Amino acid sequence: MSEKTADSLHVVCPHCQTTNRVRTQQLGSAPDCGQCHKPLFTGHPVALDTAAFERHVGRGQLPVLVDFWAPWCGPCRQMAPAFEQAARTLEPHVRLAKVDTEAQPALGARFNIRSIPTLALFVGGREIARQPGAMGSADIVRWTQHALRRAPTV
Template structure:
């Protein structure tokens, strides 16, 4: 089987890498390790350890919202980002990284303003946008650059 037929999906719960047939995406596959759903319909909260697993190992595009708890626009955008996660899964995984708690990762990607969303493909940055958006605009942006 090739990557297209059975891409790697990183579990949003235990961060284990799973190989899942694309044909099985619509049948709500579970993680082989923790048996939780691989597609939770919600953004994955990342930390320093799980960030590299999701961005580097997943064959799905991963959109990371770089945010901080003191940022008003970030907090306003959070429900829209959550809605976009429901709309875009299972083709794209959405995740959040608290830049206050994980400053080294934010620095690694040169995050200067928040919220900033970066779309990663195969571990590399493919696109970036800064500023709060509504759910439809997030989904439209992801589809246009994904």
């Protein structure tokens, strides 16, 4: 069973939230969801509510980089295009997601988000790194890759 796990990953669809098993060598081949037949990777961050957060972070086996933000936050709006660009660079090996802390206050409270924007990187359902403040696309990519290299294997 561990050999099968190494050959494939559970990837949650950004459209219908169905968990799909994808062979690791097919990640870069634009795989589609087995349920809704839409692309599993869009090059755009996924907006998450609490239920979708649980699926992507808890069931998906890709690292998930979450931008905790709010619509009234100037630095959050300023960083949004950079986060979007980082999604195009980091996918399909990292899922990028956004959590609107105003619309999803329970998630902000659960993760003790005290300032926004805050990036949090989750691997294996656990937060492994956090970075408050707005960053450019190259810095987001560099920070994420560095954090993943330092992450304990799950």
